[in-house]
Amino acid sequence: MSQQNQFLTSVANVRLFDRLTDELILNGKTLLNSSMTQAIQTQAIYAGKGSKKVYELNYQKELTFSIEDAAFDTAYIALQNGAEINHQLAEYYTDEMILLDANGKGTLAETPIGKVHVEQLNGTFAQYTATGKEITVPALAGKEVQVVYVVQEMMDTIEVSADSFPKAVRMELNVDIRSNNGKTGEVIIEVPNFKPNGAIEISMTHEGVASSSLAGSSLADKKGNYAYIKLRNLSEEKVQFTALAASPSHVVLDSTVAGDSQPITVLGIRGAGYANVLLQNNELAWTSKDPAIATVSADGVVALGASAAVNDQTIIEVTDGTYTEKLVVDII
The missing domain is CATH 2.60.40.1080 (Immunoglobulin-like)
Structure with a gap:
């Protein structure tokens, strides 16, 4: 790389690949933060007068990663559960306001599955049976009422099973190196076996936007390595030799x-x-x-x-x- 001062700037882009098929699972380009942390356990040996530190045993090296994406992506949830995203017929509740005519009859936007919950004048809900999209509530004739009911449609679905856990994937992080002259290179961190830790938190607040997060650690590959850090030189300067x-x-x-x-x-x-x-x-x-x-x-x-x-x-x-x-x- 160049002899001038260089700086690792901004956050990384992240790419996750299936380890068996090499298919791209996720291409994250809107990260809020990304970090890599290495920790090593140590055992110190003290001996002699004054109990001097004479030896230190290093063991149990661990490499952990944490990324947070501003964009909401269901791939993060699937990865943390070791699950696939299936496109299938699924049910969900919807609610709407409908106007009942003089006979108490109203038309729903969708065809309900099962009973329809209709809000009464006292604020409680009572169940009624619809005929197709039509529902009749004589006691509320001429009123605008709130209704809640179940509908079906094809949706992407992730099953959060009690006995499914994350699977290792191949991860690549890419971050820019810059100097006063602009972008001079890239740091590419390749993790052959990244194991998500399974933690999920979806924070939904009135003043914020929920982000997607993924954290985990690296497993050693066949060579006994956790990761490979590559420095890509984009400047015209050659590698310097002595x-x-x-x-x-x-x-x-x-x-x-x-x-x-x-x-x-x-x-x-x-x-x-x-x-x-x-x-x-x-x-x-x-x-x-x-x-x-x-x-x-x-x-x-x-x-x-x-x-x-x-x-x-x-x-x-x-x-x-x-x-x-x-x-x-x-x-x-």
Whole structure:
């Protein structure tokens, strides 16, 4: 990444995938907050004069995540219950105000299932049987009354079972990195096995909007890893190295073997805290000090030269334009 000051900004986008089919379950782009927390249990050993801390045992590392989406999405509820969203015929209560005519007859907006609850003059409700959408209440003739009844229609339905629990999914979080020059990169956090904790809270208040939340922890994958944090560089700056390292750094070629050769691997050394980077040989510049003894291809393959003889020696140089590494080639 760039050497300039960079900042992790705003909240992440979140994507959740089915671990078996790789189908996208949820694509959340309206998060209110997103967080990742790592905790490690420790056991300290104290010994000697003054009971000094001489050892610390680390164990039970846990990686937890919490996201909150401003948008209401039933996928969050389904994930927290390990349930599918089924589109099926379902019942629900509706209420409305209807005007009864002089005979006490009124027409409902929908066809009721079962009895209709009709509000009486004293504020209580009494049940009546409808004929289709028609209902008759002679005692309330000419009145506008409130009615409550059950109707059916096709709806997305989530069954909150007492014995169903969340299933692990694959999760990816994506958040921007910015500097004073704008967006310079992204942090991508991939969690192969994210297990929701099953907690659900739908807060419905008169002055607010209910959000969707999802919290849980990561389970170790087959490699024993909880997550993979990737840094994507969107600027034109190249990855910064402190040196190049070629392997092998000493090449020995046999003059009795026609076309004897040795491919070279080059690593970019990034310094403390960073792993070395495998460089692409065809993106580097290769030079042989004496091609008659040993040649080198654009792909970094060192081979016997046309005039190579026993005890000959030459140097191969490789550079990325900033740093140069030298290899010794001996002919035996």
